[in-house]
Amino acid sequence: MTDTNNDPKTYSADELLKENENLQQSNTGSLSAMAEAKTVAVLTSGGDAPGMNAAIRSIVRAGLNTGYRMLGVRRGFHGLWRGDIIELNSRSVSEKLQRGGTFLMTARSLTFNSPEGVKQAYDMCKVFNIDALVIIGGDGSYHGALDLSRLGMPVICLPGTIDNDIACTDYTIGYDTAMNTAMEAIDKLRDTASSHERCSVIEVMGRHAGYIALNVGISCGAEVILIPEVEHDFNRDVIKRLLECRNSGKHHYIVVIAEGVGSAVEYAKRIEKMTGIESRATVLGYVQRGGSPTLRDRQMASLMGVQAIDCVKNNRLNRVVSYRGGQIVDMDIEEAMKMTKTISLEEYGDAKFIAI
Ligand code: F6P
Helix, strand or coil, X not given: CCCCCCCCCCCCHHHHHHHHHHHHHHHHCCHHHHHHCCEEEEEECCCCCCCHHHHHHHHHHHHHHHCCEEEEECCHHHHHHHCCEEEECHHHHCCCCCCCCCCCCCXXXXXXXXXXXXXXXXXXXXXXXXXXXEEEECHHHHHHHHHHHHHCCCEEEEEECCCCCCCCCCCCECHHHHHXXXXXXXXXXXXXXXXXXXXXXXXXXXXXXXXXXXXXXXXXXXXXXXXXCCCCCXXXXXXXXXXXXXXXXXXXXXXXXXXXXXXXXXXXXXXXXXXXXXXXXXXXXXXXXXXXXXXXXXXXXXXXXXXXXXXXXXXXXXXXXXXXXXXXXEEXXXXXXXXXXXXXXHXXXXXXXXXX
């Protein structure tokens, strides 16, 4: 019903007290309401990613505000089959939005890879009367979710990984923060490479995917970018290119390689030996997985969390929440898992084109 009265509504002291009581109940969940409410559990799985906390917060608040009982599963799927599950209220997720990591903790569960492990996790969902399970994680976590859904456990997945390598989505939570962390580090490395006229070889994360390497390389003006998706010829693509850069007047060089390509230490040694350019290696490693999420990761995590609860509310179950064509959407998990995604070779070519 539309309120046609434009004056602000006034409340009596009694009405305000009652309103406050209702609010407190919805925040903590009264026992009688909890017995009837739908129960939604949330877990984070696989490698952590900045923004996972923002996603949990959003899911919990959106769930509570829809009238659900909210549970948090600690330590990913490992915690699920062990029943490591806690009740969450609105205050449990206060002060989490800006924090890196995941306060629910995460794990890479080997037990969950077996049919027995999946069945045990499914049984635990029944013990806790879980009606829907929201899983925030990467590709491996999506496979775990799919297994659970096939046993009859309704799931919703949110993409949480710094690698951006989930096929059904253009964006994953944590990707932006990781890239910004790497970019800031490489800017600093450039200062010292320039002072010493050296070649700085930087290994960024991405065992199977070069999204971080490609975009950080573009953003830092790397002379050479090596990614697992594109084969390279060391002499042609690294040595010849660095020598061309030197001949064009450059005095220092940035080489960005994804960890899936090889070791920065080895590359630096080979570059120095074959070009005579003094070279130093830096492995950025886990620093890329930590830290306070960027605006983009907080915003995407928050909006994706709301979409997850919207799926539960409207009975769109066994779905994955994705970012596609500039919009947050959801799609069937079976369909999503059949999708493939390829890195942009055009962008890879453009990066080369402007680096010399
Ligand atoms: O989170 C993704 C990722 O960082 C990959 O790039 C990397 O290969 C992997 O996780 C390593 O993570 P862990 O050592 O936790 O298995």
